Amino acid sequence: MVNIQNLNKAFGRNQVLDNLSLEIDQKGVTAILGPNGSGKTTLIKSILGMVIPDKGAITINGKDIKKDVLYRENLDYLPQIADFPDNLKVKELIKMIKDLRNKPARDETLIRFFGLGPFLDKKFNTLSGGTRQKVNLVLAFMFDSPLIILDEPSSGLDPVSLIRLKEWINREKAQGKIILVTSHIMSFVEEIAENIAFLLDGKIYFNGSLSELKIKTGREDLEHAIAALLLENDHPALVYHES
Numbered sequence: 628m629v630n631i632q633n634l635n636k637a638f639g640r641n642q643v644l645d646n647l648s649l650e651i652d653q654k655g656v657t658a659i660l661g662p663n664g665s666g667k668t669t670l671i672k673s674i675l676g677m678v679i680p681d682k683g684a685i686t687i688n689g690k691d692i693k694k695d696v697l698y699r700e701n702l703d704y705l706p707q708i709a710d711f712p713d714n715l716k717v718k719e720l721i722k723m724i725k726d727l728r729n730k731p732a733r734d735e736t737l738i739r740f741f742g743l744g745p746f747l748d749k750k751f752n753t754l755s756g757g758t759r760q761k762v763n764l765v766l767a768f769m770f771d772s773p774l775i776i777l778d779e780p781s782s783g784l785d786p787v788s789l790i791r792l793k794e795w796i797n798r799e800k801a802q803g804k805i806i807l808v809t810s811h812i813m814s815f816v817e818e819i820a821e822n823i824a825f826l827l828d829g830k831i832y833f834n835g836s837l838s839e840l841k842i843k844t845g846r847e848d849l850e851h852a853i854a855a856l857l858l859e860n861d862h863p864a865l866v867y868h869e870s
């Protein structure tokens with residue numbers, strides 16, 4: 628269970644997270660949604676300890692993450708933009724991460740699942756964007772952690788790979804894991820997520836099930852439900868000026 632209490636984070640004068648509180652105790656997928664720049668990645672990185680909040684507390688399974696750095700042993704993360712050493716082959720990269728974590732890994736199963744066999748001897752930085760994303764997915768899923776955080780996991784994937792990703796996420800859900808996902812692809816979110824946390828202006832504007840969100844906004848699909856939330860709030864993300 629992830630509990631976030633009164634989190635504040637500013638970059639200079641830009642107050643990105645403004646006393647944000649959120650409790651994620653449901654197993655399955657919670658999608659963290661919000662307009663560009665609303666702070667989704669900042670929130671995720673705060674959970675990961677990669678961004679240090681100005682104020683507030685985060686606990687995972689009741690333990691304050693500031694006091695227990697080992698919590699990251701049981702957490703896996705897919706970054707929006709992965710930055711790996713240049714010139715490493717895919718198999719060397721996977722081995723490096725396995726050596727660093729020193730835990731049993733399901734890399735072979737995942738390599739087969741995402742069809743990465745032919746790319747193992749290629750250098751990571753020479754791969755196409757979608758193939759790189761599949762390597763990132765292998766790295767994110769291979770340690771079988773109970774908490775998985777995926778920042779834009781569908782980015783760059785072709786339709787077949789996207790179906791595979793949804794299949795894999797469903798497998799993880801069936802094992803009772805907590806999965807946090809950000810995505811701007813609402814059809815993807817609608818297929819995988821049970822819960823929606825919607826960020827606006829540094830706060831959680833909506834937190835509940837997908838069906839509650841649709842009922843609240845009177846919309847049948849997530850895309851229109853989100854647009855209705857922004858409209859309700861007269862949010863600048865929906866204002867278009869012709870110049």
Ligand SMILES: Nc1ncnc2c1ncn2[C@@H]1O[C@H](COP(=O)(O)OP(=O)(O)OP(=O)(O)O)[C@@H](O)[C@H]1O
Pocket residue numbers: 638641643661662663664665666667668669670
């Ligand atoms: N390291 C940083 N230094 C300064 N400003 C930052 C930094 N990281 C994020 N920001 C700012 O914080 C705000 C929120 O950024 P963040 O990446 O968390 O948004 P997001 O909701 O994930 O956006 P997107 O949907 O575009 O990925 C933005 O205005 C961004 O410019």
